[in-house]
Amino acid sequence: MRRVYLDHSATTPVDPEVASLMMTYYTEKYGNPSSIHSFGQEAREALEKAREQVAGFIGAQPAEITFTSGGTEADNLAILGAAEAYKDKGKHLITTAVEHHAILETFEFLAKNGYELTVLPVDEEGLLSVDGVQRAIRPDTILLSVMHANNEVGAIQPVAEIGRLAREKGVIFHVDAVQSLGKIPVNVNDLNVDMLTVSSHKIYGPKGVGALYVRKGIRLVPRVYGGGQEKKRRSGTENTPGIIGFGKACELAQARMADEAAKLTGLRDRLMDGILERIDFVKVNGPRGAKRLPNNVNVSVQYVEGESLLLSLDMVGIAASSGSACTSGSLDPSHVLLAMGMPHEIAHGSLRFSLGRQNTEEDVDYVLEQLPKIVERLRRMSPLFDQMQREAGAK
Amino acid sequence: MYTEKVMDHFTNPRNVGEIPDADGVGEVGNPKCGDIMRIYLDIEGDTIKDVKFKTFGCGAAVATSSMVTEMVKGKTITEALDISNAAVAEALGGLPPNKLHCSNLAADALHAAIKDYYDKQEKAKG
Ligand SMILES: Cc1ncc(COP(=O)(O)O)c(C=O)c1O
Ligand code: FES
Numbered sequence: 001m002r003r004v005y006l007d008h009s010a011t012t013p014v015d016p017e018v019a020s021l022m023m024t025y026y027t028e029k030y031g032n033p034s035s036i037h038s039f040g041q042e043a044r045e046a047l048e049k050a051r052e053q054v055a056g057f058i059g060a061q062p063a064e065i066t067f068t069s070g071g072t073e074a075d076n077l078a079i080l081g082a083a084e085a086y087k088d089k090g091k092h093l094i095t096t097a098v099e100h101h102a103i104l105e106t107f108e109f110l111a112k113n114g115y116e117l118t119v120l121p122v123d124e125e126g127l128l129s130v131d132g133v134q135r136a137i138r139p140d141t142i143l144l145s146v147m148h149a150n151n152e153v154g155a156i157q158p159v160a161e162i163g164r165l166a167r168e169k170g171v172i173f174h175v176d177a178v179q180s181l182g183k184i185p186v187n188v189n190d191l192n193v194d195m196l197t198v199s200s201h202k203i204y205g206p207k208g209v210g211a212l213y214v215r216k217g218i219r220l221v222p223r224v225y226g227g228g229q230e231k232k233r234r235s236g237t238e239n240t241p242g243i244i245g246f247g248k249a250c251e252l253a254q255a256r257m258a259d260e261a262a263k264l265t266g267l268r269d270r271l272m273d274g275i276l277e278r279i280d281f282v283k284v285n286g287p288r289g290a291k292r293l294p295n296n297v298n299v300s301v302q303y304v305e306g307e308s309l310l311l312s313l314d315m316v317g318i319a320a321s322s323g324s325a326c327t328s329g330s331l332d333p334s335h336v337l338l339a340m341g342m343p344h345e346i347a348h349g350s351l352r353f354s355l356g357r358q359n360t361e362e363d364v365d366y367v368l369e370q371l372p373k374i375v376e377r378l379r380r381m382s383p384l385f386d387q388m389q390r391e392a393g394a395k
Numbered sequence: 396m397y398t399e400k401v402m403d404h405f406t407n408p409r410n411v412g413e414i415p416d417a418d419g420v421g422e423v424g425n426p427k428c429g430d431i432m433r434i435y436l437d438i439e440g441d442t443i444k445d446v447k448f449k450t451f452g453c454g455a456a457v458a459t460s461s462m463v464t465e466m467v468k469g470k471t472i473t474e475a476l477d478i479s480n481a482a483v484a485e486a487l488g489g490l491p492p493n494k495l496h497c498s499n500l501a502a503d504a505l506h507a508a509i510k511d512y513y514d515k516q517e518k519a520k521g
Contacts, residue, residue: 307453325428326453383433383449
């Protein structure tokens with residue numbers, strides 16, 4: 001059976017070049033980078049090269065990069081570390097309703113522990129208003145965190161403008177760029193950010209590796225104490241093979257980004273337009289065009305439920321994801337779709353396809369061939385669909 | 396994540412559809428995740444002659460609906476009333492813990508359809 005992976009926003013395969021480089025640092029150059037012998041020093045050298053690769057990709061200085069165990073830890077370090085470091089200046093924090101749980105849950109923790117939190121709403125496309133941010137900033141605001149691109153609907157936020165505003169007002173600005181890195185330009189200077197989170201496994205690097213960019217001069221209290229690695233910001237023996245893999249993945253992504261983004265945009269629109277053409281009662285979730293990530297397709301198929309769609313797609317080899325309540329452990333629909341003002345029933349039938357490096361037009365056409373059949377089968381089973389048809393017929 | 400039995404009932408659900416002028420119709424919504432299930436019964440004397448369903452929900456919801464229709468077809472009303480959520484889940488070889496509430500939907504819809512039948516009988520008697 002044909003297998004088509006369209007869940008690259010969840011994770012990507014490791015590039016073979018990255019994997020083979022990493023292998024060397026597991027089996028041959030396995031020294032601890034803190035050791036002074038040659039085994040340690042060859043690992044240290046490679047680790048610092050990776051730091052330059054990551055920094056180079058986002059326009060930062062190598063000294064401003066702290067490696068972590070992934071995007072989640074980098075988000076936690078940024079928020080908890082800055083909130084603690086600047087608590088004497090104020091205790092007001094701002095974020096948005098569509099952030100990843102790594103951000104939202106961390107802010108919620110602070111809100112329960114003496115901080116005040118403002119969660120900004122988004123419009124029906126998932127976009128934030130710069131005016132809204134301006135109005136939310138107070139004299140005691142210390143930290144503002146806004147994601148660059150949304151993982152579910154691909155909405156790209158006006159981060160550069162928000163950053164300019166934050167700088168004017170003296171508020172520390174953190175950006176979660178986990179989903180945008182490698183797909184659209186991410187430059188810490190152009191975006192006016194103070195801290196920025198990136199993760200390796202979304203850009204064809206290994207899982208369990210990420211980094212936090214911290215602009216020189218920004219203070220941060222560490223969250224992990226120990227041997228003082230990563231300039232005391234994040235103790236623990238470095239995951240050298242993983243970090244080196246991440247560095248290589250950044251180098252490859254930087255070289256390929258322009259071509260890849262053009263190709264993915266074409267596939268994205270082919271898939272989205274194709275779905276709208278072939279299936280009735282489908283709604284696009286998120287913005288269209290340049291405000292959307294090149295690889296994100298998110299639609300709601302009305303009158304059917306997302307988990308049923310995913311299972312049916314999986315049976316014909318297609319991997320996707322959904323914001324349906326039935327697919328979440330908590331049985332709540334996606335907080336992103338709800339924040340966009342979507343009713344539960346529509347969030348229920350949401351379907352995300354996230355394209356990647358290896359996808360082809362044939363993959364897209366395969367989905368366009370399979371999906372209408374699946375939707376038709378599920379709608380025949382749906383009490384909502386026949387009800388809608390009856391009501392339409394009565395009119 | 397699902398047993399083979401669940402996937403079989405999800406892929407080839409038995410008794411999908413509706414019964415025009417059914418003797419009893421039961422519809423329940425899932426308060427947990429917002430899904431909906433409707434069951435139609437055709438009853439002759441004391442026996443469930445035919446049964447059909449329509450479900451808007453996850454794989455487990457579709458499979459339990461299908462399973463419950465298979466379990467009650469040809470049974471008496473008393474036997475049907477005895478079918479519990481747990482029995483439906485068990486007949487499917489079990490469900491993941493976070494999907495147990497979906498099996499409640501199937502048995503509840505069945506019981507609602509039987510209640511609807513009784514209500515209609517009462518009304519007919521006047
Ligand atoms: C926007 C965003 N932030 C953070 C994360 C977490 O990154 P990681 O999986 O590396 O912990 C993800 C991954 O799903 C993400 O999409
Ligand atoms: S019907 Fe929603 S989780 Fe099963």
